[in-house]
Amino acid sequence: xxxxxxxxxxxxxxxxxxxxxxxxxxxxxxxxxxxxEVIWTGxxxxxxxxxxxxxxxxTLRTVVFTTGVVAATVLLGLGLAVxxxxxxxxxxxxxQISLVLAWATPIIATTTVxxxxxxxxxxxxxxxxxLLGFESYSGHSWFSTGASTxxxxxxxxxxxxxxxxxxxxxxxxxxxxxxxxxxxxxxxxTGWQAFRAVSWPALRPVLAIVVFLSVLWDFKVFTQVWAIxxxxxxxxxxxxxxxxxxxxxxxxxxxxxxxxxxxxxIVLVLVTWRYMRLLVRSQExxx
Amino acid sequence: xxxWSKSLIGGVAVALAVAGCAGSGGDTGGDNAxxxxxxxxxxxxxxxxxxTLTNALHQEFQAAHPxxxxxxxxxxWNGIQDKLTTALASNDAxxxxxxxxxxxxxxxxxxxxxxxxxxxxxxxxxxWLSGLEGSATWDGKQYAVPFYAANRxxxxxxxxxxxxxxxxxxxxxxEWLAAIEKLKAKFGSDKDFQALYLPGQNWYSLLSxxxxxxxxxxxxxxxxxxxxxxxxxxxxxxxxxxxxxxASGTKAPKDADEQTPxxxxxxxxxxxxxxxxxxxxxxxxxxxxxxxxxxxxxxxIPGKAxxxxxxxxxxxxxxxANSKDQDxxxxxxxxxxxxxxxxxxAKAGMIPGTSTDLSALEAGGPAxxxxxxxxxxxxxxxxxxxxxxxEAGQNPLKDMLTAYLTGAKSxxxxxxxxxxxxxxxxxx
Numbered sequence: 001x002x003x004x005x006x007x008x009x010x011x012x013x014x015x016x017x018x019x020x021x022x023x024x025x026x027x028x029x030x031x032x033x034x035x036x037e038v039i040w041t042g043x044x045x046x047x048x049x050x051x052x053x054x055x056x057x058x059t060l061r062t063v064v065f066t067t068g069v070v071a072a073t074v075l076l077g078l079g080l081a082v083x084x085x086x087x088x089x090x091x092x093x094x095x096q097i098s099l100v101l102a103w104a105t106p107i108i109a110t111t112t113v114x115x116x117x118x119x120x121x122x123x124x125x126x127x128x129x130x131l132l133g134f135e136s137y138s139g140h141s142w143f144s145t146g147a148s149t150x151x152x153x154x155x156x157x158x159x160x161x162x163x164x165x166x167x168x169x170x171x172x173x174x175x176x177x178x179x180x181x182x183x184x185x186x187x188x189x190t191g192w193q194a195f196r197a198v199s200w201p202a203l204r205p206v207l208a209i210v211v212f213l214s215v216l217w218d219f220k221v222f223t224q225v226w227a228i229x230x231x232x233x234x235x236x237x238x239x240x241x242x243x244x245x246x247x248x249x250x251x252x253x254x255x256x257x258x259x260x261x262x263x264x265x266i267v268l269v270l271v272t273w274r275y276m277r278l279l280v281r282s283q284e285x286x287x
Numbered sequence: 288x289x290x291w292s293k294s295l296i297g298g299v300a301v302a303l304a305v306a307g308c309a310g311s312g313g314d315t316g317g318d319n320a321x322x323x324x325x326x327x328x329x330x331x332x333x334x335x336x337x338x339t340l341t342n343a344l345h346q347e348f349q350a351a352h353p354x355x356x357x358x359x360x361x362x363x364w365n366g367i368q369d370k371l372t373t374a375l376a377s378n379d380a381x382x383x384x385x386x387x388x389x390x391x392x393x394x395x396x397x398x399x400x401x402x403x404x405x406x407x408x409x410x411x412x413x414x415w416l417s418g419l420e421g422s423a424t425w426d427g428k429q430y431a432v433p434f435y436a437a438n439r440x441x442x443x444x445x446x447x448x449x450x451x452x453x454x455x456x457x458x459x460x461x462e463w464l465a466a467i468e469k470l471k472a473k474f475g476s477d478k479d480f481q482a483l484y485l486p487g488q489n490w491y492s493l494l495s496x497x498x499x500x501x502x503x504x505x506x507x508x509x510x511x512x513x514x515x516x517x518x519x520x521x522x523x524x525x526x527x528x529x530x531x532x533x534a535s536g537t538k539a540p541k542d543a544d545e546q547t548p549x550x551x552x553x554x555x556x557x558x559x560x561x562x563x564x565x566x567x568x569x570x571x572x573x574x575x576x577x578x579x580x581x582x583x584x585x586x587x588i589p590g591k592a593x594x595x596x597x598x599x600x601x602x603x604x605x606x607x608a609n610s611k612d613q614d615x616x617x618x619x620x621x622x623x624x625x626x627x628x629x630x631x632x633a634k635a636g637m638i639p640g641t642s643t644d645l646s647a648l649e650a651g652g653p654a655x656x657x658x659x660x661x662x663x664x665x666x667x668x669x670x671x672x673x674x675x676x677x678e679a680g681q682n683p684l685k686d687m688l689t690a691y692l693t694g695a696k697s698x699x700x701x702x703x704x705x706x707x708x709x710x711x712x713x714x715x
Contacts, residue, residue, distance in 0.1 A: 031397035034376040034609070115547070120540040122548065143542055144693060233542055234686040234695075234704075249369060250680035252393070 024258035033254065045259035054235075055243070055260075059267060061150075062219065062239040066271070069154045069161075069221075070214045076158065077165030077210070082199070084170050096167075103163035111227045114156045118142045143229050146236025153237065156224050161217065165210050172206030173199055212275040219268055240264050327615050328358045328381040330374075332367070335385055335435070335602060336623075340631040348622055355615065368679055375399045380609035382616040385434060385602045388422035393672035394605070395423075395430035396510075401606040404429040406617055410624045411641040418599025418665030419640055425670070426510050432620055433640030435632045436601025438665055439491055440657040442554065442569060443561045445584045447474065451560075456586040460527065463589045467535050470560050475536075483561040484553055485532055487541030487692045488685040492563045492588065494598045497524030498666055499590035504684075505669040505709065512671045514709035516687070517702045525702065529692055535561075541692045544685060555579055563588060566636055566654035585654040587661035599665035601640065638662045673712035683708035 024046070026032075027039040049055050080099070084092050117125050120141045129137035143149045176198050184194040222241035225231060231238035231246070238246075244264065248257025269276075331341070345357045360381075362370065368390060374380055375394070386394060394400050403410075410432045415423075419433035441463075443456075448466070451473035457463040470482040485492070497503065502520025505512045515521060532541075539550075551568040553559055555575030562568070566585070573580045587594035604623070606616040622628065629642035636655050638648065648659040668674050677683065687705035690696040696704065 029397065030372060030393070030399065033372070034397065034399045119548065120542075121538055139538065141540060141542055141693075144695075229542075230681055232681060232686060233689055235681055238681070246680045251676045252372065252397075 020258050020261055023255055024262045026255050026258075028253075028255040028258075030252040033252075041255070045256045046263070048256060049259050049263060055263075058238055058240055058243050061146075062241075063267070063271065065150055065154065065239060066215060066219045069157050069218045070211060072154065072158045073161045073165055073214055073218070074207070074211055076162045078169055078203075078207075080162065080166035081169035081173055082195070084166070085173050099163040099166060102159065105160075107160065107223050108227060110160060111156060111224050114152065115228065118152055144233060146233065149229050149233065149237040153224050153228050156228075157218060157221055161214060165214065168206055168210050169203060172203045176202035208275060208278055212272060212279060215272055215275070216268070219271070220264070240267070323354065325355045325612060325615065326358050327355055327383070327612060327619060328360065329383045329619065330360050330362050330381045331385045332602060333361055333363050337631065337635045340628060340635075344623060344628055348619060351622075352615065352618065357619075368675070375607050375609060378609065380607040380611075382606065382610040382612050383619050384605055384607060386431065386605055388419050388433075388436070388599075388601050388603055389668055389678050390675045391422045391431050391603050391605070392425050392670045393675040395425035395428075396672040399608050400430040401608050401610065401613055401616075402428050402430060403432070403606065403617070407432075409617075409621050411626075411629075414641055414643045416599065416601075416638060416640045416662075416665065418597075418662075418667045419601055419603060421667050421670040423603045423605075425672075431603035431605040432624055434602040434604045434623075435637040435640050436599040436662075436665065437565050437637055438597035438599045438658055438661055439495075439563050439565055439588060440585045440654060440661065441561055441588055442564050442566075442583055442585050442654060444559075444582050446582050447560045448584070456584070457589050458586070458594070459589050459592055464530075464534055471536065474560070477558065479558045481535065481537050481539075481559045483531065483535035483537055483563075484539050484550055484559045485535060485537045485563065486539035486543050486545050486550065487532070487689050488544035488682075489563060490544070490682065490684040490688060491598045491600070493524060493528050493684065493688060494666070494668075495588045495590070495595040496527045497521045499595035500524045500527075505671075505713065507669065507671075510671075512669050512673070512713040514706040514713065516684075516706045516709065517699070522698055522702060525687075525691060525698060528688065532692060542689045566652075566658050569654055583653065585657035587657050594661045594664060596664045596666050597661045599638070599662070599667060601638070603640070638665075669713070671713050673709075673714070676712050677709070683712075 025040055025042060027041045027044070031037075032039060080095070084095060087095065117123055120126065120139055120143075123142075125142075126137050126140055129140075142152050180198045181194055184198055189197065220241050221239075222245065225237060225239055225242055226245065229237055231242040240260065241264075244257050244260045247253050247260055251257075336344075341359060345359060348357060349355055362385075364387075367387075371384065371386065371390075371394070374384075376399075391400075407429050416433045416436055418438070419436055423429060423431035423433060441457075447470060451466075451469045453466045453469050455462075457466050467482040471480075474480040474482075494504070497520065500520040500523040502518050502524055503515055504521075505514050539553075545562075545564065549571070550562050550564060551571035552575055554562045554564075554568070555572035557576060557579075569580055569583050572583075588597060589595060604620050606613055606620070610616055624641040626642050626644065629639035630644060630647055632639040633642075633645060633647035634651070636648065636651055636658075638645070638658065645659045645662065648655050648662075650656075683705040686708075687701045690704070691698055691701040
């Protein structure tokens with residue numbers, strides 16, 4: 001019974017993944033691609049990537065960026081989920097509809113709106129800050145340093161990711177029965193104690209999955225980073241996916257790009273190792 | 288879990304696409320001329336040849352070659368490099384393609400274009416546009432034919448110049464700066480007024496200033512290029528850019544180019560006296576204010592003495608090495624590079640690539656006339672495969688400009704850094 005499904009999985013997942021690994025050991029530029037030449041170069045691509053000090057800076061930057069965005073997303077999502085639990089029906093509906101709308105807006109459309117908001121000369125943010133009395137923000141450039149640029153990008157990614165996290169966690173919260181909260185309040189539990197004793201156990205497995213997924217998504221986010229400043233200024237907001245694009249698509253160095261892809265996968269596995277084990281274990285205990 | 292599985296399927300699709308690319312290739316096209324009805328696939332770019340031109344051209348071509356149909360497809364610039372990469376690698380490659388001049392050396396070096404060195408005479412070689420010719424050549428061989436180009440001019444508000452007492456169009460740097468001072472004296476009380484809107488990353492204008500000083504982006508020796516932005520001439524060009532930014536009091540962002548936000552829209556807002564732009568940006572500006580077309584004049588970008596050299600951006604025509612009908616493709620290029628069709632380009636406001644007859648351009652309004660004036664002094668970027676990487680990726684010239692203008696780096700540091708990035712890209 002499992003055979004057809006397995007064949008499909010191997011064909012659709014295994015083979016392309018294997019191809020990427022193979023390509024990372026080949027010299028494959030535009031010319032080789034067009035002429036269909038296969039040139040094996042061993043670990044040359046890896047040596048080239050790993051010996052570039054820039055690669056390590058970018059890796060560190062990507063990990064820090066991912067951590068920050070995931071933490072902000074999950075905390076905000078958790079806050080909203082708890083809030084939804086306590087809101088009256090009408091207000092909750094309004095909140096949920098706005099969340100869905102934020103989620104449904106195409107990435108590039110949102111990115112463009114953010115670019116307008118943060119525009120140096122005509123952006124509503126600078127204008128508002130000046131109106132509020134912060135004169136120094138007149139003509140302030142939010143994209144003059146890598147840290148500032150990545151913060152804006154982080155905000156943007158976070159804004160788009162929060163709805164999914166909030167809804168998923170809210171669903172987890174609904175799993176804790178109202179009776180439990182009632183019992184807790186009869187025992188004299190404070191709001192915080194009720195959260196620790198009742199909500200938290202219901203949330204934990206969902207939270208683990210949400211964090212895991214967020215790490216995957218935020219680690220490989222490309223569109224927003226590229227659209228805002230192409231990894232600038234001066235390459236200071238370049239993350240690993242942008243590096244992959246620069247090597248592979250801009251530079252037509254598919255072999256080197258594949259090596260970057262494999263290295264990205266390794267970093268990702270290292271970062272999520274604990275969560276993967278946790279996921280596997282929690283599934284075992286549930287069964 | 289639903290969206291998880293969706294992104295999984297998406298990922299698989301991407302991986303499959305990549306895998307598909309990797310597996311293809313193999314047998315090349317060749318010249319197996321078929322008998323019977325044939326089809327010539329032509330890819331031109333959006334906004335390139337006017338429809339009236341292609342209609343007439345295809346009619347004439349099909350009449351001259353019975354049994355041949357021209358399959359004409361208009362491509363979008365956005366993402367064209369990826370599309371061409373895929374198409375040129377396939378067994379079903381188009382027969383004639385238009386490629387941006389800065390992308391041409393890359394495709395030529397990878398030997399995915401047909402060597403047409405033997406046929407250049409039939410493509411009007413003696414009248415080729417200087418700014419494009421270099422980009423169509425690699426290692427002494429000809430891989431493409433200049434198609435058309437455009438260069439930047441200074442667009443200005445005639446009414447503002449008149450009110451400020453600027454009677455003649457500036458022809459050199461000193462006159463240009465004097466005009467800016469007069470404009471500022473007249474309109475400076477309006478705090479939104481900008482004598483010249485010049486964003487920090489308008490690197491095409493920087494090239495004009497560098498060339499005017501006698502410098503260049505890189506020096507060429509055969510197929511080896513060496514970045515030369517740290518030369519005194521290049522630094523002088525960069526210094527003039529800064530002088531211009533400071534003298535004009537432009538409020539444009541120092542960390543963006545002329546497209547973000549689109550400068551034509553800002554010019555159309557009516558508070559800007561000059562921009563350095565392409566002739567058709569007047570039409571874009573007119574969308575904000577239709578009166579602007581009437582009020583706009585133009586002059587070539589001023590140099591130290593007389594017009595400065597200008598960057599010529601444009602397109603070349605080439606035949607993919609995988610084309611199945613290369614002889615027919617040559618016939619097609621021969622026809623489109625003839626004076627008859629090239630003059631249509633001039634009429635449409637572009638500099639023809641294979642004809643020196645600019646009369647139609649000179650008659651086409653002030654912006655086109657100014658473009659025609661500086662077109663004889665057109666130059667291109669280094670004709671190296673590495674240049675495509677620079678433009679599709681992170682442009683070190685833009686980073687250099689921003690770092691120098693904002694004071695983040697000294698001029699020596701900024702030029703040395705940009706030089707290093709360029710040399711790395713040239714090395715491939």
